[in-house]
């Protein structure tokens with residue numbers, strides 16, 4: 221089961237992610253509150269040394285220091301480990317005399333030799349500390365930094381990264397030449413780059429260390445980005461109580477396509493397992509026998525003409541709609557999606573229904589005026605939204621443009637709201653990369669929306685539940701397994 225559930229004390233404040241700029245602001249505010257930069261750096265380096273001592277027995281350590289404060293942290297780490305009796309060597313990019321302020325002060329406390337950075341210094345090291353660049357990375361790695369890290373990655377010696385593996389951009393997770401670490405120790409809060417790919421894979425295990433940053437700093441910064449976790453939405457997750465009946469738990473309607481009928485059926489099971497009191501698939505009459513013979517608690521409503529479908533929507537019984545899974549990319553899907561959006565009721569536009577807007581993305585923006593969630597994967601996203609920028613930036617811009625919550629799927633799914641809030645999800649196992657899992661995801665989100673949860677909370681909770689369900693199953697997962705894994709995930713959430 222996902223380990224995050226057991227971290228019950230985690231609060232939404234702890235899930236906050238800070239950009240590189242916000243982290244620099246946190247430092248400034250800490251200093252203004254009376255915690256000196258020297259002390260912050262001393263705590264940072266000591267935290268790294270502490271984690272190393274927790275993870276490994278004493279062995280020859282090589283600390284690679286860079287020209288900025290990341291290098292300063294490295295000097296503290298070297299000093300603390302050496303004081304504890306570990307055999308430590310330091311190699312540096314540039315001269316220690318070019319270090320500034322607190323980095324220079326901490327470097328002066330290192331009485332040992334400082335070797336010049338090159339692949340040759342790796343000889344004899346059994347643990348490497350990467351303190352070359354962190355938040356100040358401003359361009360691709362080159363020369364000795366690139367060559368030394370590349371050589372280190374070819375061996376079997378574990379690498380511990382301070383703040384980020386050098387070469388990973390803290391805001392985007394992009395790599396400008398980074399090599400994988402087995403452990404990354406960062407400070408105060410994670411940055412988006414610790415969760416977005418490839419950054420997340422390059423970090424290995426991530427530990428967030430407290431370095432004495434005052435808690436009030438977070439309120440002043442008011443972060444807008446979070447790591448997905450139940451602490452963000454559990455209080456708003458719909459729960460059946462003794463006075464609820466099936467009608468008060470919402471009625472989800474899914475557009476059922478033909479001849480691809482499996483996708484809508486899987487979405488329907490996802491919605492029902494997520495707690496929707498009633499779930500109906502509206503299907504063209506020709507497909508009615510197929511749907512009706514394989515569904516039990518899910519209702520099937522046939523319609524003959526697009527007008528019939530319109531009448532169905534205008535009835536007041538449904539509390540949320542979904543169109544996309546198996547819908548087909550055609551004018552009809554385009555029209556049905558517009559009809560759903562015109563009601564102003566909570567709507568999910570997924571899969572084919574997103575692609576149906578590829579020739580007219582502006583029509584999607586104009587049509588959205590109620591709660592709405594779009595759930596594209598990368599190629600669907602590119603058909604209707606601007607493909608430029610990192611994943612977090614792109615998803616935020618898309619949500620702002622169209623006025624809907626946008627869920628840009630992947631191993632590092634980003635959920636963005638039109639008001640600028642964003643959540644990065646990190647609990648999805650690779651086994652989710654199989655046919656039909658997206659259909660179940662949109663169904664789960666639908667089930668939550670139908671019960672009255674907000675679009676942003678439904679999307680965040682749906683994505684997390686989907687990942688937790690897949691983790692619950694393990695290898696060999698099929699999309700159709702996912703709905704039946706949700707009860708176990710809910711049980712754990714509520715226990």
Ligand SMILES: NC(=O)C1=CN([C@@H]2O[C@H](COP(=O)(O)OP(=O)(O)OC[C@H]3O[C@@H](n4cnc5c(N)ncnc54)[C@H](OP(=O)(O)O)[C@@H]3O)[C@@H](O)[C@H]2O)[C@@H](O)CC1
Nearest residue numbers: 260261264288289290353354355356357358359360361383
């Ligand atoms: N709360 C916190 O966050 C705390 C943070 N702390 C620590 O501070 C770190 C941030 O420090 P930082 O700002 O000095 O940046 P850092 O990463 O050391 O590098 C800057 C230097 O590298 C250079 N440079 C850049 N790219 C390069 C390249 N490709 N190749 C070559 N050179 C390159 C760059 O040159 P420039 O771009 O200016 O020309 C500049 O000289 C942070 O990661 C954390 O470890 C803790 O100490 C305390 C609390």
Ligand SMILES: [K+]
Nearest residue numbers: 350353384386
């Ligand atoms: K680093």
